[in-house]
Amino acid sequence: ASDRTIIWSSDAEFIGVEFRTNPELDEAFLGELGIEQGVVGEVRKAEQAFLEGEGVAFIENYLPVHDEQGHAVIGVVELYKSPQALFAAIQTGQRLVWLSAAVAGIVLYFVLFWIIRRASRVIREQQSRLVASETLAVVGEISSAVAHGLRNPLASIRSSAELALEEQPSGYLRESLTDIVSQSDRLEGWIREFLSCARPMPAELDQVALDEVIAECVEVFDGQLERQHIRAGVQVESNLPMIQGDVASLRQVLNSLIANAIEAMPGGGKLDISACRDSAARQVRICVSDSGHGVPAEQVNKLFQPFSTSKGTGLGVGLYLARRIIDRHRGTLELATPAGGGTSATIRIPVAE
Known part of the structure; x- marks a missing residue:
């Protein structure tokens, strides 16, 4: 009511009780809607003492009630909700x-x-x-x-x-x-x-037949292979596709790989050279393998650095130059040390368009 006395409540104990200290109620009697949020148990007003459910959040609404003319506030409805x-x-x-x-x-x-x-x-x-x-x-x-x-x-x-x-x-x-x-x-x-x-790499690259280049390189080392009692096996796939490149540079790469393989087998051994196509990747794969003492796995990548060598002789630029040449041909050169021993060098070069 306008005298701040509760005229009705869901809890009969509050009927007739008067509450004076309530800022939200004061605003409601001035015609303003009042909304406040609280938690049961944190009693900040006397009328909140009846709430049950410790720790439950609630919303308190103050709704002003006007007279018939809609001017004077004759009462306030106070609602408690727990949504x-x-x-x-x-x-x-x-x-x-x-x-x-x-x-x-x-x-x-x-x-x-x-x-x-x-x-x-x-x-x-x-x-x-x-x-x-x-x-x-x-x-x-x-x-x-x-x-x-x-x-x-x-x-x-x-x-x-x-x-x-x-x-x-x-x-x-x-x-x-x-x-x-x-x-x-x-x-x-x-x-x-x-x-x-x-x-520098020549501006105009030629159509290169790798089977011919491989045959020429092996022929260069025939005498040395025989003197060192090294058995050479060459397997080149028939109708191997052509590649675009510089014949002299590719010949230098193969000569360097074959020379390294021969130096790794001073007491004789087996040299395998193979070439085949990789249709899925549109590449030609060349592999030069030896049965020598091999290279420790942790030193493989270091061998491609300039002036790095695992031999007592040599300048250590052969493999670096070989990879540099293959990179210019948009290919890759990798070394591997199989579990059975020896070293395997694999070249992959895209086929000619």
Whole structure:
């Protein structure tokens, strides 16, 4: 009622009771709707003492009642509701929002982590390539400068040794002259490898028949294979598709792989060279395998770095140059150490369009 006395209540004990201190009730008598939220047990007003269900949330509504003219407020209806379904839906929604935010945060963290890690890996790879390129650029400049100065006297030394061998010397002298010829050939090979670092890929690539290139390379090493008692097996698929590339560069790659295989078998062994098509990937696969001592798995990737070698001799640029050449042909070169021993080098190059 207007005198703040309860004239009716669902709880008969409150009928006739007067409540004075109630800000929401004051606003309702001024004609304003009042809404308040609370929890049973947290009694802040005398009229809330009758509520049951400890810890249950409720909503308190104050509805002003006007006279017939709709001007003066003659009373206030105070309603208590406990919409548990609504509160449960709100709490569920809040939990879903927090869960979604947490999941989104975790996903965002891993996405950013992947992006940063990938960027870091790309930067490291580019830095490594830049260092290798700078190193080989310097080597290329130096080798180009000294190659002409070395090749002429080296050719003279080799020719002199060959002329001396024609006199059919014997004993220690023959062995020394033979060593001079072989070491001259080795120096010539090193110079050729150095010069290959600076030689660009030709602008116009040729249609290359790999079966012919493989046959030529094996023929070059026939004498050495026989001297070292190495059995060579060559299996090339018939009608092998052509590839686009530089014949000289591909020949250098195969020569380098075959030479490495021979050096890994000083006491003899088995050399297998195979070539076949991979129709699914539209590639040609070439495999050069030996039965030598093999390479530790942890050192395989290091062998593709410039000036890295597992042998006591050599400059350590052969495999680096081989992979660089194959990369220019849009292919791949990989080394593997089978469980049975030995080393296997696999080249994959796209077939010609």
